[in-house]
Amino acid sequence: MRVAINHETVFRYPSPANYAIQYLRLTPASGPHQRVLSWTVSAPGNLRPWTDGFGNLSHVLVVDEPHSEIRVTAIGEVEIADGGQPLLPAFEDLPPDIFLRSTRLTTADERIRAFAEGFRPGIAANARRGLDGLLAGIQESVLYRSGIARVPPSARQTLDARSGQHQDHAHLFITCCRSLGLPARYVSGYLCAQSADDRRRPVSADRMSSHAWAETWVEGAGWLSYDSASGATNAQAHIRVAVGLDALDAAPARGLRNGGEDPQMEVTVDDAVRLRQAQRDQQQQ
Numbered sequence: 001m002r003v004a005i006n007h008e009t010v011f012r013y014p015s016p017a018n019y020a021i022q023y024l025r026l027t028p029a030s031g032p033h034q035r036v037l038s039w040t041v042s043a044p045g046n047l048r049p050w051t052d053g054f055g056n057l058s059h060v061l062v063v064d065e066p067h068s069e070i071r072v073t074a075i076g077e078v079e080i081a082d083g084g085q086p087l088l089p090a091f092e093d094l095p096p097d098i099f100l101r102s103t104r105l106t107t108a109d110e111r112i113r114a115f116a117e118g119f120r121p122g123i124a125a126n127a128r129r130g131l132d133g134l135l136a137g138i139q140e141s142v143l144y145r146s147g148i149a150r151v152p153p154s155a156r157q158t159l160d161a162r163s164g165q166h167q168d169h170a171h172l173f174i175t176c177c178r179s180l181g182l183p184a185r186y187v188s189g190y191l192c193a194q195s196a197d198d199r200r201r202p203v204s205a206d207r208m209s210s211h212a213w214a215e216t217w218v219e220g221a222g223w224l225s226y227d228s229a230s231g232a233t234n235a236q237a238h239i240r241v242a243v244g245l246d247a248l249d250a251a252p253a254r255g256l257r258n259g260g261e262d263p264q265m266e267v268t269v270d271d272a273v274r275l276r277q278a279q280r281d282q283q284q285q
């Protein structure tokens with residue numbers, strides 16, 4: 001499946017800002033599950049590419065003159081595999097154990113540890129099936145709800161609230177995995193509309209969504225994807241952009257400014273999905 005993406009983020013300031021710096025993680029990389037055909041990030045000011053400590057293809061944007069708006073666009077095409085596949089261990093530069101580290105958003109307290117322990121026997125018997133059980137358990141315990149981007153709560157706050165957005169589901173799954181001694185990390189990217197042969201509920205029924213999910217390291221298999229917001233495991237509908245210990249490490253845009261009080265952020269993501277059924281039919285003939 002080939003997907004054309006147009007991702008636009010607009011920061012607007014009621015009063016002009018004098019200076020702004022943004023760290024942008026908006027560029028996907030090619031890997032076993034996806035192939036980037038073209039990709040361009042554009043923005044006003046000084047835009048410089050770099051690679052962060054997690055290997056994410058990133059940009060630093062500096063606007064050092066008065067401004068009332070910053071408009072950032074990421075446009076490109078990505079081809080994703082017809083069937084979900086785990087990332088291969090050889091594709092990774094960082095040792096998995098780095099992702100056992102807790103953060104403010106992914107700290108396991110007594111309640112989360114007790115919740116996670118209920119899934120330990122199943123994971124010990126069969127890691128993949130056990131993690132599927134953890135995914136289902138979080139879905140039953142925490143209602144998915146959509147909403148605008150905001151500062152994410154901690155995993156404990158999400159479990160207490162019994163509802164959360166995709167970022168919150170990912171943090172809770174990651175926290176449970178780390179509590180059980182399994183490396184887990186946060187992933188930001190995109191979720192496509194439901195494909196013809198994937199009947200799981202998508203977050204958006206008619207367009208591309210900016211999305212987040214979790215990856216867990218399983219010995220002998222590599223990094224496996226778990227998305228409790230949509231109920232998908234290694235689904236073909238995900239486009240992976242950035243990884244980190246939590247949402248703050250993999251945020252599409254994060255920065256500082258001087259002036260420009262009470263900013264407003266507007267994000268739109270549009271797609272054009274073309275299922276290459278004709279090509280598959282030709283290959284089968």
